[in-house]
Structure formats: C-alpha cells, structure tokens
Amino acid sequence: MQKLQFEEKWDKAIAKKDRKRIEQIFSELDLTNNSGIQLTRLSQAQNYRGELLVMVLIHNTSDQILNFDGTKLHYIENNEILANHTFTLPSLVIEPKTSMPWTFIFPVETIQPHVSLENGYLELIRS
Template sequence: MQNLQFERAWDKTISEKDRERINNVFLKTNSSTNRGIQFTPLWQAVNHKSELLVTTLIQNFSEQTLIFNNRKLLYFKNNKLIAEHIFSIPNLLVERNTSIPWTFIFPVNSVLQQADLLNGYIEMDGKNN
C-alpha cells in the first residue's frame, strides 16, 4: 500500500490548502499498476531569479529506496523538452511504496526554452537509474 509522507520542513510550512490539494492528487493516483517511479505534476512557477520551479508528487511504487544522487530530470510540455538538470539532494530519500511532494528547481541555464506553466511534467532520465 502506498503511503503519503511530507518531508519535515514541508510538514511545518505547507498551507492547509496546499496540503489538501496534495492529498487529493495522492488519493486519485496512488493505486498505479506501475511498479516504478512516477512524477505526478502538482504546479509550476518561475521565481524572481527566473528559475523554473516544478512541484511534483514523487511516487515510488518500486521495492527500492529512491535516492537523488546525480539524477537527471527532464521537464516536458506537450512532449517537448523544456528543461533538464542533474539533481543531487542528499536529504531526499523516497522509501519504497511512498509518495512525497517536492519542488525541483531548474536553474536558468538548464531551461532550454520558455513555455507556459500549464500541464508540464517531469521524467527521470533512464540512463542514470
């Protein structure tokens, strides 16, 4: 059975509205027949530094812990690559059968082209699994 967890800093600071939104997305998507890793989109934004912020629900349906050590993530919109970046996040571990919300920050130099911030999605580059 899939479990929803919030990283400690998230748990302390997230608004009730956002927590409810994440819970609703989790309830709709937690019974995947996929046994791998899925990134369920939540929302996207651009910050004051023009970095792309992509908040997603990382869903580990596998039997192994997911560690973000040199993981290349790709951000797509309409099947078109918008940004790519290699992430090393030591404190982000996603245990097996666990879902965790997280915001990935794509630096300006990793954004290949601008796109509206609707309906984008993240995939993990299979070459670095």
C-alpha cells in the same frame, strides 16, 4: 499499500490548504499496478530569478529506497524538452511504497527561453 509522506521541513511549513490539496490528489490516484517511479505534476512556475519550479508528487512504488543522487530530469511541454538538469539531493530519500511532494528547481541556464508553463511535466531519466 502506497502511503503519503511529507519531508520534515515540508511537514512543518506547508499551508493547510496546500496539504489538503496534495492529500486529495494522492487519494484519487491509482498506483496499485506500478512497480517503479511515477511523477504527478502539482504545479509549475518561474520565480523572480527566472528559475523553473516544478512541484510534483514523487511515487516510489518499488520495493527499493529512492534517492536523487545524480538524477537527471527533463521538463517537457508539447513533446519538447524545455529544461534539463541533473539533481543531487542528499536529503531527498523516499522509502519503498511511499509518495512525497517535492519541488524541483531548474537553474535559469538549463531552461529554454520559450517555456509557456502550460501542460508541462517532468520525466525522470534513469541511466
């Protein structure tokens, strides 16, 4: 059975209403028939530096540990790749049958200028 886990720093810093929202979204998902990796978008925004922040729930429904060591992600809107970056995050390790919220930050130089921040999603590219 899939469980929800918060990374240690998130667990200490997350606001109660945000935790409740994530727990609610997680409880409404049906992940029982999957044996891989899924991403559920929670929010997206651009910060004051122009970086793209995409918060997702990462679902590792496999029997293997998931890490983000050289993992390529695309941010897509209207079937167009609008941001593309390779993430190496040694602290992000997700156990089997575990879901975890995370915010991926795309550097400014990896983002197309016409990002609308509406109906976007992340796509994990496995090599």
